[in-house]
Amino acid sequence: MMASTHHYEAAAENGEAMAPRVLFITRKWGPAVGGMETYCERLTEELAKLGPIDVIALKGQSDGQPPSVLSLLLFPLTVLAALFRLKTPPAIVHLGDMAVWPLAFIALAFAPKAKVIISAHGTDVAYGARGGIKGGLYQLYMKLGAAFSKNAKVIANSRATKARLNQIGWNCDAIVPLATDLLAQPDGDFNSKQLLFAGRLVKRKGLGWFVNEVLSLLPNDLRVSVVGTKWDESEDAALEHPQVDFLGSMPQAELAQQFSKAACVIVPNIDPENGEYEGFGLVACEAASAGGLVLAGKTGGLTDAVQDGQTGFLIEAGNAQKWAAKVAQVLSQSPEERAEFLTTSQSLAQEYYSWNRVAKQTSQAYS
Known part of the structure; x- marks a missing residue:
């Protein structure tokens, strides 16, 4: 797929001072589907409200898959061609993820005075x-990037x-937590016997651990609904548990309703021995914003994706006893206590985990 170029000249809202001109370069764009694609599209939409921005984006494939390997290899050439067409040099060159760090040098050839910004995601x-x-090899590539990009400023999506x-x-000295557009209007009706897990079935997300270590400590009439896609074969066994219902993938609008109808949404991440970690944990923000009661492991980026006691609760990762106790506590809440907490948590989540906030903090990081 060819790269597409977008030019936004909208004036800043609310009479705010115009931000410096930004050139945003990304290989993550629709029709491809994914969190990084959403980040690049929504962030640039909101940045356009603050000041002028040009976007050079490598489109995904029409079936929702990422660009082909050939398209990725040719992307530097399409960036070069797009740079020749730019009428105004940028003050900021913002790369959408760290894997494309070499593209900064191509952009600086056209705008040598520009400041380089790179967004860093968990992957x-x-x-x-x-x-x-x-x-x-990838680790070596990243270390080379660090050595050659000493003047670049990195914006991380979490403290982790x-x-x-x-x-x-x-x-890396700037942290800008992510956002979500996922919304729902809870009707107060929920299934007190249903726990919900949503996400890819990989070891670090902890479904297998929860089913093996925590579920047996809870009432045997509880059920765990699993929404997501199979990824790691070691997690498949958890789906065979008699109290687990595997629902597969689900449209976002339907998932939002499922978040609010579950007794609680579990995000039981653990710390695998291989050193992988959760870069952010967007599902925790999505669930809270949609009116779900979120319980999450206190690990990785989840400590920024959940405001403990406000948009959900953080529980010691890998501690089955503490997890079972917290689930039991949530299930014992009165309807009034639950409604009061969810009204506040949903409001806070929608206010803080918003793309408007992400754009403003990103713009502040530019300076």
């Missing part, structure tokens, strides 16, 4: 922790991502 640093030949970046040599 940007987690992949190298997997080990093996691919993981080792920032800590990992600093370990491999990147200069």
Whole structure:
């Protein structure tokens, strides 16, 4: 697929001072589907409300898959062609993820005075922790990027991502937690016997751990609904448990309703031995924004995706006794207590985990 170029010249809202001109370069864009694609599209939409921005984006494939390998290899050339067409040099060159760090040097050839900003996501640093030949090569690539990009400023999506970046040599001093557009209007009716898990079935997200270690400590009439896609074969066994219902993937609008109808939404991440971690944990924000009662592991980026005691509750990762106790406590709430907490948590989640806030904090990081 060819890269597309978008120009936004909208004036800043509310009489605010116009932000510096931004050139945003990304290989993550629709029709491809994913969290990073959503981040790039929604962030640039909101940044356009603050000041002028040009976007060079490599479109995904029409079936929702990422661009082909050939398209990725040719992307530097399409960026170069798009740069020749730009009429005004940017003050800021913002790269949508760390894997494209070499593109900064192409952009600086056209705008040598521009400041380079790079967004860092969990996958940007987690992949190298997997080990093996691919993981080792990627880790080396990231360390080379750190060595050659000393003047670049990195914006991490969580404190956990920032800590990992600093370990491999990147200069990261800005943290901007992510946002969600997922909304629902809870009707107060929920299933007191249903727990809900949503996400990819990989070890670090903890479904297998929860089913094996926590479920037996809870009433045997509870059921765990699982919405997501199979990914790691080691997690498949959890889906065979008699109290687990695997629902597969689900449209976002339907998922939003499921969040609010469950007794609680579990995000039981653990810390795998291979060093992988949760870069942010967007499902926790989505669930809270949709009116779900969120219980999440106190690990990785979830400590920024959940405001403990306000948009949900953080529980010691891997501690089955504490998890069982918290689930039992939530299930014992009176309808009035539950409604009061959810009204507040949903309001706070929608206010804080908004793209308007992400754009404003990103713009502030530019300076």
